[in-house]
Amino acid sequence: MSDLLQFLLSGLTVGAVYALLALGFTIIFNASGVVNFAQGEFVMLGGMATAFGIAAGLPVPLAALLAILGTAALGVALNALAIAPARGAPVVSLIIITIGAAIFLQGAAGLLFDKQIHRYPGFSGEAALRILGATILPQSLWVIAGATLTFALLWLFFSRTLTGKAVLATANNPLAASLVGINTRAIMALSFGLSAAIGAVAGLLVTPITMTAYNTGVALALSGFAAAMLGGLGSPLGALVGGLLLGVLEALTAGYVSSQYKDAVSFILIILVLTFLPQGLLGRKSTDRV
Amino acid sequence: MLSVEGLRSRYGRIEVLHGIDIEIASGEIVCLLGANGAGKTTLLRCLSGVQPVAAGKITFRGENIVPLPAHRRLSRGLAQSPEGRQIFANLTVEENLRLGAWLYADDRVQRDMDDAFALFPVLKQKRALAAGGLSGGQQQMLAIARALMGRPTCLLLDEPSMGLAPIIVDQIFDVVRQMKALGLTVLLVEQNAFGALRIADRGYVLETGNVVLSGPAHELIESPRIREAYLGL
Ligand SMILES: Nc1ncnc2c1ncn2[C@@H]1O[C@H](COP(=O)(O)OP(=O)(O)OP(=O)(O)O)[C@@H](O)[C@H]1O
Ligand SMILES: [Mg+2]
Helix, strand or coil, X not given: CHXXXXXXXXXXXXXXXXXXXXXXXHHHHHHHCXXXXXXXXHHHHHHHHXXXXXXXXXXXXXXXXXXXXXXXXXXXXXXXXHHHHHCCCCHHHHHHHHHHHHHHHHHHHHHHCXXXXXXXXXXXXXXXXXXXXXXXXXXXXXXXXXXXXXXXXXXXXXXXXXXXHHHHXXXXXXXXXXXXXXXHHHHHHHHHHHHHHHHHHHHHHHHHHHCECCCCHHHHHHHHHHHHHHHCCCCXXXXXXXXXXXXXXXXXXXXXXXXXXXXXXXXHHHHHHHHHCCCCCCCCCXXXXX | CEEEEEEEEEECCEEEEEEEEEEECCCCEEEXXXXXXXXXXXXXXXXXXXXXXXXXXXXXXXXXXXXXXXXHHHHHCEEEECCCCCXXXXXXXXXXXXXXXXXXCCCHHHHHHHHHHHHXXXXXXXXXXXXXXXXXXXXXXXXXXXXXXXXXXXEEEECCCCCCCHHHHHHHHHHHHHHHHCCCEEEEEECCHHHHHHHCCEEEEEECCEEEEEEEXXXXXXXXXXXXXXXXX
């Protein structure tokens, strides 16, 4: 019983990270129709930049803030330099561009930072807490709380602000959005910046638990993509559900089967979802987006 | 108010507008007729800045607007209710209207919305519902109301009667007439030539990317060519 609780707790922690990754996929997908495989690099960069900021002597909140802002700026730049100029190209080409961008960001991070593995102490110490016979790191609570807060803020943004509505409108019907005077290019830039910032938040929260290195982005992107597909690409709620579900599935597989198979879960899930549930659990009908 | 000179536009390498000249005076209703594929929608897309212009000039209230992106053209007073309505299906009726006034954040937004509800009372009833659930006629009303929220001085309407019941079509043409009475200039694209010519001051006929006929509406309605090709008489 306490085993199961233990697996669930670690699954929820990882799942919260996947949910944030999937949310990043979702926001960019809605704005541009592109599946952005550089999303994992944003998570890596958030962790790496925070690690280097802390190592340079910055207080943790400042290091984290700089990491978020820097990564967001990179997201905007990625759109401006690689995606926006290729506007109108087939979506497959755009997706390949994002894969290229991911490889580039990974290489650049290897050069700019280094190729070592990094971590920093958890924000509230390292002593594990005990819950009903299971243990949880205080940093796990940070991850879960951070993801919850991010989703809540995003929900407020989309449901309560006119700019949020403009993002939804642009996703829903880009032509009509242009015709009502929405600068759809600015919305694209905003979406990339937002997704990158969300990725960075996930990275800086989870690095004390999982550690990070310049080459961790690809695996993260795959898991995030699997989570987004599972929940239904394009749905923020789907991102949340898909992320948590994938995290828990991975943890259960690692716990009850073998940790060697843990990473296979994402791949198998991608294949199963694509075959049997192309709209995901909470996805909209594909007619919504041509 | 709006003048188009030598306008050319293409999709890829295929040119579909071969040098269009059109002139619209302030306060006029001008209708644009033409068979399927003549280029009416393409012309309107060019005017709104969502379709590249290969050559030619578009002058709106004395300013060449060809270099302006779509959102700037709206801020100059040129709004469009596009073909196929293109409402934001996932958003509510009220959100659709509010986004129509995306460029504005003043008190007038609420007044304009009240005016829109007065013009189309059914939209007020359905204000909190997802726009995608509206009937075709209601969606068309929403598309027009949304364009009006953008505070146009010139309104471009692309086939507002398409696929609607005659009674709704009458209602929509009636609104267009009311708009004229309020001083709005209207460019009305229609397949329903008879209905359009009855409310228009002047008309142009487009065929495969060229203007082939133009004149006052009452003359066009008598023209044998129009009667044969578009009125089925
Ligand atoms: N996205 C597109 N790509 C390529 N060609 C297009 C595209 N849209 C329209 N065309 C072509 O351009 C020409 C003009 O089309 P347009 O839609 O402007 O005509 P229309 O007069 O509005 O027709 P309808 O009455 O059917 O709305 C047609 O030959 C059409 O096939
Ligand atoms: Mg058309």
